Amino acid sequence: MIAEAGLAALWLAAALALLQFGLSLAGNRLGELRAMVVPAAVLQGVLTLFAFAMLIWLFWRTDTSVVLVAANSHSDKPLIYRLSGAWGNHEGSMLLWVTVLAAAGALLALVERRLSQDSLRATLGAQALLALGFFGFLLIASNPFERLDPASLQGQGLNPLLQDPGLAFHPPTLYLGYVGLSVAFSLAVGALITREVGPALARAMRPWVLGAWVLLTVGIVAGSYWAYYELGWGGWWFWDPVENASLMPWLAATALLHSINVLAARGSLRAWTVMLAVVAFSMSMIGTFLVRSGILTSVHSFAVDPTRGSFILGLLVFYTGGALLLFALRIGSVREGARFDLVSREGALVVNNLLLTVILGTVFVGTLYPVAVEALVGEKISIGPPYFNAVTGPIVLLLAALLFIGPLLRWRRDSRPNLRRIAVPALVTLVALAATFAAPMGILPRLGLAFAAGLAAASLLPLAGRKLTRTPLTIWGMVVSHLGIAVAMAGAASDSAFTRETLAAARPGETLSVGPWRVRFNGVDPVDGPNWTAIEGHLTATRGGTTLRLDPQSRYFAAPPTETNEAAIVTRLDGQLYTVLGHQEGDRWQLRLWWKPFVTFIWLGGALIALGGLMALLGRVRRERRRVVGLEEQPA
Numbered sequence: 001m002i003a004e005a006g007l008a009a010l011w012l013a014a015a016l017a018l019l020q021f022g023l024s025l026a027g028n029r030l031g032e033l034r035a036m037v038v039p040a041a042v043l044q045g046v047l048t049l050f051a052f053a054m055l056i057w058l059f060w061r062t063d064t065s066v067v068l069v070a071a072n073s074h075s076d077k078p079l080i081y082r083l084s085g086a087w088g089n090h091e092g093s094m095l096l097w098v099t100v101l102a103a104a105g106a107l108l109a110l111v112e113r114r115l116s117q118d119s120l121r122a123t124l125g126a127q128a129l130l131a132l133g134f135f136g137f138l139l140i141a142s143n144p145f146e147r148l149d150p151a152s153l154q155g156q157g158l159n160p161l162l163q164d165p166g167l168a169f170h171p172p173t174l175y176l177g178y179v180g181l182s183v184a185f186s187l188a189v190g191a192l193i194t195r196e197v198g199p200a201l202a203r204a205m206r207p208w209v210l211g212a213w214v215l216l217t218v219g220i221v222a223g224s225y226w227a228y229y230e231l232g233w234g235g236w237w238f239w240d241p242v243e244n245a246s247l248m249p250w251l252a253a254t255a256l257l258h259s260i261n262v263l264a265a266r267g268s269l270r271a272w273t274v275m276l277a278v279v280a281f282s283m284s285m286i287g288t289f290l291v292r293s294g295i296l297t298s299v300h301s302f303a304v305d306p307t308r309g310s311f312i313l314g315l316l317v318f319y320t321g322g323a324l325l326l327f328a329l330r331i332g333s334v335r336e337g338a339r340f341d342l343v344s345r346e347g348a349l350v351v352n353n354l355l356l357t358v359i360l361g362t363v364f365v366g367t368l369y370p371v372a373v374e375a376l377v378g379e380k381i382s383i384g385p386p387y388f389n390a391v392t393g394p395i396v397l398l399l400a401a402l403l404f405i406g407p408l409l410r411w412r413r414d415s416r417p418n419l420r421r422i423a424v425p426a427l428v429t430l431v432a433l434a435a436t437f438a439a440p441m442g443i444l445p446r447l448g449l450a451f452a453a454g455l456a457a458a459s460l461l462p463l464a465g466r467k468l469t470r471t472p473l474t475i476w477g478m479v480v481s482h483l484g485i486a487v488a489m490a491g492a493a494s495d496s497a498f499t500r501e502t503l504a505a506a507r508p509g510e511t512l513s514v515g516p517w518r519v520r521f522n523g524v525d526p527v528d529g530p531n532w533t534a535i536e537g538h539l540t541a542t543r544g545g546t547t548l549r550l551d552p553q554s555r556y557f558a559a560p561p562t563e564t565n566e567a568a569i570v571t572r573l574d575g576q577l578y579t580v581l582g583h584q585e586g587d588r589w590q591l592r593l594w595w596k597p598f599v600t601f602i603w604l605g606g607a608l609i610a611l612g613g614l615m616a617l618l619g620r621v622r623r624e625r626r627r628v629v630g631l632e633e634q635p636a
Contacts, residue, residue, distance in 0.1 A: 024125025045106025180212025429454030473619025481612025488605025515595025
């Protein structure tokens with residue numbers, strides 16, 4: 001009855017979403033009944049969480065009388081992968097999507113106090129309409145609770161590539177980010193309906209976008225590291241189409257975050273902020289469609305279904321098209337807002353938005369152009385790192401240069417930029433650029449290292465002259481995030497400039513060299529794990545007086561039959577030694593060795609970017625709470 005209870009909860013939640021949408025649509029004709037919108041949203045969230053908990057329970061018990069469990073789990077799997085199997089497939093991941101969507105709507109109904117009641121009801125109505133589409137998708141085309149008769153004996157297992165701690169937590173984090181942007185979308189639609197586009201909208205939207213942006217950052221960084229060590233690519237970003245699908249909403253959310261700050265502080269960029277909110281969530285839906293439609297080929301596309309992909313495409317067209325039509329109808333009634341000079345903090349943020357939008361457009365075109373060519377002329381083409389690096393690299397450098405200046409400018413007008421303070425990072429950049437000529441490298445890595453040094457110095461300047469213990473968390477958040485960008489840039493540039501690779505077929509006893517390391521191949525042994533067997537290579541790596549042991553594996557999973565390579569990686573302060581064991585060739589074994597100086601800075605930088613966002617979020621929430629408490633304590 002667990003599956004039936006979960007399915008019943010989904011139907012009830014869908015009915016409540018329909019009620020919530022109807023109540024918000026009815027306007028003042030229903031009088032006090034309109035207040036039912038809030039409890040409907042809360043109950044819908046509770047029921048959807050219950051349904052997802054039932055699915056987790058089914059996977060925990062390995063109930064193979066359910067089609068989804070039988071196809072994606074196995075009684076011999078470790079518990080963590082039995083549980084993560086709940087969202088490592090099409091139906092389960094879409095139920096997770098709907099659960100986050102409904103839970104976000106419930107939380108919005110409970111905590112939002114900045115908006116007028118009309119605007120809040122319109123926002124919850126938009127959120128209910130979003131949920132209705134995805135409830136319909138689950139209940140009509142993608143039922144996660146469908147029974148199997150007769151039941152499978154043990155189940156077929158989970159894709160071994162997904163049996164990794166990184167992939168157990170990566171999808172939920174990314175989904176929280178994706179669907180968190182749905183609230184920004186609904187807030188924008190609600191504001192357009194009530195014509196209440198202003199600073200109150202920005203303050204209501206900001207914590208949701210900040211939270212979604214932090215989670216997207218964590219999800220992308222975790223996914224990047226998973227692809228690096230699990231897929232054996234040896235690269236930190238391959239511009240894989242599915243990687244790009246998660247990058248596009250992040251870029252839009254980054255632009256939206258900066259635009260919201262201008263709207264909240266100065267009342268400017270009203271129409272632009274609303275448009276970015278629509279674009280950001282649309283990018284989330286496009287990413288979902290790309291991963292599940294089967295139109296892209298990628299190892300990440302583990303839940304492919306062209307038929308159901310068409311359903312998602314229909315939802316994408318309906319929601320995005322509807323929002324854009326509403327935007328076109330109401331744009332004339334959105335007031336322009338406060339004016340500002342180009343040389344101002346607002347001006348810098350506008351340029352920041354334009355550069356991010358250009359990168360977003362570049363990634364969008366590069367990802368979808370091969371699909372369009374194949375659909376129109378039947379020719380298969382691919383666009384890879386040479387295109388993306390050549391186009392986005394210079395724009396990222398411009399963004400880094402802008403970060404030198406923007407945080408130091410004043411709001412509205414700054415006729416005398418703080419040249420002396422800008423001179424510090426500029427000098428650091430020039431010194432770092434001169435230092436890079438000590439080693440041969442390409443122009444982009446050289447400029448990347450130089451700008452990263454300058455940006456690191458510029459990031460710390462907003463703290464100059466402040467008492468650090470009394471500096472607001474929001475300022476700390478900006479400093480840490482910008483510093484994280486500098487660290488990540490340094491890691492990416494170092495990886496591009498200094499990586500060394502050795503690929504060879506070696507006999508036991510032979511020694512290879514890569515970078516500063518000498519690696520001796522000692523032989524192989526068979527080993528086994530909880531649900532796999534493997535050939536394990538034994539390597540001894542020596543550098544100076546340091547000797548290390550590495551044991552890369554070539555694994556075989558019986559259910560489903562799959563071979564994977566498990567890299568052995570050693571991390572040091574100045575980089576990583578990365579080793580992979582390949583196939584046997586007579587009495588030799590294929591070995592791939594990489595020395596990747598400072599590559600860990602990429603993920604350290606990503607962690608700092610997310611930490612900065614979290615600090616800014618906590619600072620905003622604390623400031624808002626004090627403001628609300630202060631207002632409540634004022635005498636009538």
